[in-house]
Amino acid sequence: MIRAVVAKPGTPGNLAIENVAAPQPGPHMAVVRVETISLNQGEVKLAARAEPGKRIGWDLAGTVARAAADGTGPREGERVVGILPGGAWAEEVAVPSHALAVLPKEVSAAEASTLPVAGLTALYALEKGSGLLARNVLVTGASGGVGLFACQLAALCGARVVALIRQERHEALMREFGVRHIIASEDGSAAAKLGPYRLVLESVGGAVLGNAVDMLGPDGVCVVFGSSSGQDTSVNARQFYSSGRSARIHGLNVFGELAREHASIGLDRLLRLMAERHLRAHISVEAPWEDIARVGQDLMARRIPGKAVLHIRR
Numbered sequence: 001m002i003r004a005v006v007a008k009p010g011t012p013g014n015l016a017i018e019n020v021a022a023p024q025p026g027p028h029m030a031v032v033r034v035e036t037i038s039l040n041q042g043e044v045k046l047a048a049r050a051e052p053g054k055r056i057g058w059d060l061a062g063t064v065a066r067a068a069a070d071g072t073g074p075r076e077g078e079r080v081v082g083i084l085p086g087g088a089w090a091e092e093v094a095v096p097s098h099a100l101a102v103l104p105k106e107v108s109a110a111e112a113s114t115l116p117v118a119g120l121t122a123l124y125a126l127e128k129g130s131g132l133l134a135r136n137v138l139v140t141g142a143s144g145g146v147g148l149f150a151c152q153l154a155a156l157c158g159a160r161v162v163a164l165i166r167q168e169r170h171e172a173l174m175r176e177f178g179v180r181h182i183i184a185s186e187d188g189s190a191a192a193k194l195g196p197y198r199l200v201l202e203s204v205g206g207a208v209l210g211n212a213v214d215m216l217g218p219d220g221v222c223v224v225f226g227s228s229s230g231q232d233t234s235v236n237a238r239q240f241y242s243s244g245r246s247a248r249i250h251g252l253n254v255f256g257e258l259a260r261e262h263a264s265i266g267l268d269r270l271l272r273l274m275a276e277r278h279l280r281a282h283i284s285v286e287a288p289w290e291d292i293a294r295v296g297q298d299l300m301a302r303r304i305p306g307k308a309v310l311h312i313r314r
């Protein structure tokens, strides 16, 4: 048996650590001894309404305990980061070798574990605006896990990055991450003064999405991948189609993207940037995984900017 995070009614956040069966890897899967996991808003929300006993978790980092039997992927003893569509939060997991990447020596397991969902989402969202080098990019929810990676990656592509945050108190954090243009605005409307934008990376929804769509320039793309505000959006459709801008709204889901490209490819790219210190994680909470329910609640209450990382100790 191993221990894993499972949905358990009656516990805070529906999250508990329980004994489960040890992983049974298929021939193309490595068994990873997990050392760190990171939390994402989406999986904490999903966990809250999951069926009893369902295994939870997407992001993991650790060491390969057993390499894939078919000879693919990382070797035994290598430090790795990986992503699973569920059940990653456990002492040991079986992971397809194409969903793992080997850590450079400069990158810790804690840092690496922040990358799979948040880093890959930022990377793929930015790629939807490829060909937009050195153009205006608006990142909403910029103080969040995905937002901070998106700001850094867009700047590395040569974009002029405008970070939209809702709380002025996060301005210093954004500057620490190299962002020069910061707009603090609950509904996002104030970002119009630095527009129009060729690319908007949008994860807040509600009024922010409605306003951001109006700020797109010719051939502009608004990549929508989240709705942190939980609010519905109304878009001025007539203005959107009749402006002659040929702007687009593009929906993105990281697991949909992973059906098209193996996670190892994007993770390798992000790890290289991290090793060279071009990309940094903002880990504002590190705690033992026994604290998962409390940390999950803090994340949902937005008491945690950037990422929360939990350590699995045996």
Ligand SMILES: NC(=O)c1ccc[n+]([C@@H]2O[C@H](COP(=O)([O-])OP(=O)(O)OC[C@H]3O[C@@H](n4cnc5c(N)ncnc54)[C@H](OP(=O)(O)O)[C@@H]3O)[C@@H](O)[C@H]2O)c1
Residues within 6 Å of the ligand: 040, 041, 042, 117, 118, 121, 140, 141, 142, 143, 144, 145, 146, 147, 165, 166, 167, 170, 186, 203, 204, 208, 225, 226, 227, 228, 229, 230, 252, 253, 254, 255, 299, 302, 305, 306
């Ligand atoms: N489609 C996908 O595949 C995918 C992948 C990753 C994430 N997501 C989604 O993308 C969103 C962001 O993810 P994340 O991990 O970056 O979340 P996060 O770390 O919790 O960050 C949320 C961000 O949104 C801001 N925010 C929250 N409520 C807001 C409101 N009412 N008005 C304005 N801003 C608000 C937060 O500002 P404060 O810091 O001021 O609270 C923060 O900047 C979530 O909805 C998540 O589920 C989707």
